[in-house]
Amino acid sequence: MPHISVKMYPGRSLEVKEDLAKKIQKLTVEELGCSEGHVSVSFEDIKQEDWQKQVVEQIKSEDLIIEPNF
Template identity: 50%
Template structure:
């Protein structure tokens, strides 16, 4: 059911991403009242120099509730 797609700068270890994914899964289960087995989480690393171009294209059409300001 819910899928969370995280885009971030490169540099975090697989263990850090796995831990973060598990925390996101726990939060979704708690807040949306679903079972853990229906929650998926993915990561896509985007180089800092390409961030604006890639993000603009990839999230076009998505509802953004919190926008970064940097």
């Protein structure tokens, strides 16, 4: 607890993803008061043409906290 899943367009390096994962982990520990070892982060690259079907249509409206504006 907790697991954070990040979906985004392809093109970012493993180094960039690792850096972001560490920052997400650190913030999660600070905000939720949990142990660093209890936080996991994953990334999934989704092609732009698949974004609507694989991401937007899969999110329940009641689960969306911040809506995109694009």
